[in-house]
Each structure stands twice: as C-alpha cells, then as structure tokens.
Amino acid sequence: MNKGGSAVNETDKKTLLQVENLSIGFTQYVKGTQRRTIQPISDLNVDIKEGEIVAVVGASGSGKSLLAHAVLGILPGNAICKGTILYKGRELTERKKEQLRGNEISFIPQSVNYLDPLMRVGKQVQIGLNKKTAQTKQNELFTRYGLKASDGRLFPFELSGGMLRRVLFATSVREGVKLVIADEPTPGIHPEALSEILKQLAEFTKDGAGVMLITHDIISALEIAHRVAVIKDGRTMEIADSKAFQGKGEGLKEAYTRRLWNALPQNEFAFE
Numbered sequence: 001m002n003k004g005g006s007a008v009n010e011t012d013k014k015t016l017l018q019v020e021n022l023s024i025g026f027t028q029y030v031k032g033t034q035r036r037t038i039q040p041i042s043d044l045n046v047d048i049k050e051g052e053i054v055a056v057v058g059a060s061g062s063g064k065s066l067l068a069h070a071v072l073g074i075l076p077g078n079a080i081c082k083g084t085i086l087y088k089g090r091e092l093t094e095r096k097k098e099q100l101r102g103n104e105i106s107f108i109p110q111s112v113n114y115l116d117p118l119m120r121v122g123k124q125v126q127i128g129l130n131k132k133t134a135q136t137k138q139n140e141l142f143t144r145y146g147l148k149a150s151d152g153r154l155f156p157f158e159l160s161g162g163m164l165r166r167v168l169f170a171t172s173v174r175e176g177v178k179l180v181i182a183d184e185p186t187p188g189i190h191p192e193a194l195s196e197i198l199k200q201l202a203e204f205t206k207d208g209a210g211v212m213l214i215t216h217d218i219i220s221a222l223e224i225a226h227r228v229a230v231i232k233d234g235r236t237m238e239i240a241d242s243k244a245f246q247g248k249g250e251g252l253k254e255a256y257t258r259r260l261w262n263a264l265p266q267n268e269f270a271f272e
C-alpha cells in the first residue's frame, strides 16, 4: 500500500502533534480516607507530522488509551497529567482540546460503549455535519463502510460488534480533520474490512492530516504507518521507522523492540 499517499515532501512536513515527557497518575482512595497514587504513564514521548501515520504499539495496560485520552482532553477527573502537549507548535490547553475535539481532532475510540445507547446510530454519525447535507453524507459514509443506509435507523444494541466499529469509524470522518486518533480501530473486523479500514486511515493523510494508530496488530499497522512508537509500562521505548521492522529487526535500536518484533507469530515466536 502507498504509505499515506501524501504528496508532501518528507523533509517539508511540519510537526502536528508533539507529546513530551507525558506523565499520568491517578489518586485513589483506599479504605475510605487513605490515599495512594498510581502512575501508569511516566515518560511518554511521541510526535506526529502532517500527513504522517504513527502507530503506537505496546502490551495491554501499557498506557496507549491514556495517551489518546490525554491528547483529546477526556481523562477522568482524578487524573494528574503532566508534561507538554503541543499541537501545531502551540500548547494544547484543555480549552483548546475541547474546541478541537470532534472537529480538527477526531477520535475513533477503542470501545463501542462511546456510542450513545439511546440514539439511533445514523443520528450519531450526523453530529457535527452540516444539517442540510448530513443525511446524504451519513448514507454515503455507511455505504463506504459496508453498512446499509437503512442501518442508520437502528440503535447500538441492534448492531453487531463489527458493525458498531464501522459506525465509530464513520463518526470520525469530518471535513477539515487534521489529526485522527484511532484507538484499536480493527478488532473483530474481518480481513476484507480490515484492509478497507487501513486504506481509509491512509486516506486521511492525503489532505495532510496526521494519524495516531493505536494497535496491538503491528503487522497490519506496518502496512500504512510511517513510524512506530513502542510503549512499555507508560514509557516510550523507541520510535522507529517502519522500515526497521524487517528481518530480525537489525535496524531497531532497543533490545525490547527487537524482542517484540521477533516474538510475533509471523517471526516464529523467536525470543532472544
């Protein structure tokens, strides 16, 4: 697949998102009044350029969704978030996050529970669209993602998991989107739809948007990603060019990343 298909020259690309030294902790109350702090993210760094797809990979619980939520400004109230998040070179304040969320910055959440259970899915896809053309656009998006236009009248509980994921995807397609954050957009999706989703993510970059693709599926991500950020226990271990993920991973800098790569079924589960 053409990586991102962007016409912009690599060296000319501007940094869209820069996350530096991000740390996220939670204060929890145990036994009523005793407080303790847990620190799932301690030193995360990642950057995304215009027209670039950066895959964020890491084990379950390594902090991938928290990273996404921090950029979007949707962390829970008890989260203590420190570090720097720059968007187009400027600090992304909580206010700015709220303004951009669902417009310039779009989100494909990991869980289908983000959909409103009491609202027909078609209406949910129409949120934020121009009222006059919303219905046509929704029909168009549903057809593009292998749903029937009439499925728009259904409520979330009437759709299968795979269909709901496609609805979520449709809610992320908006004019003027500059940054797409996709949190595991592909689980439960059959191979044909998977390649369609990857193609659609790559489509976003044609107009210069950047994509953060959070996934467990490194092999699929490598089909479209330019770089891969490897996260372990809330820290960035390495940000490598996608090209480094080949052979025995000789081009990868960190032993952890090489182990991760060689442990994939496609690479014979080889442990160093």
Ligand SMILES: Nc1ncnc2c1ncn2[C@@H]1O[C@H](COP(=O)(O)OP(=O)(O)OP(=O)(O)O)[C@@H](O)[C@H]1O
Pocket: 026, 038, 040, 058, 059, 060, 061, 062, 063, 064, 065, 066, 067, 076, 110
């Ligand atoms: N609201 C919260 N309060 C306390 N701890 C939390 C909260 N949300 C997440 N965590 C913890 O932070 C860590 C990272 O969670 P996160 O959801 O970012 O993982 P992830 O990498 O997205 O995992 P997965 O691949 O399973 O989706 C986990 O240990 C999780 O338990």
Ligand SMILES: [Mg+2]
Pocket: 064, 065, 066, 110, 183
């Ligand atoms: Mg997650």
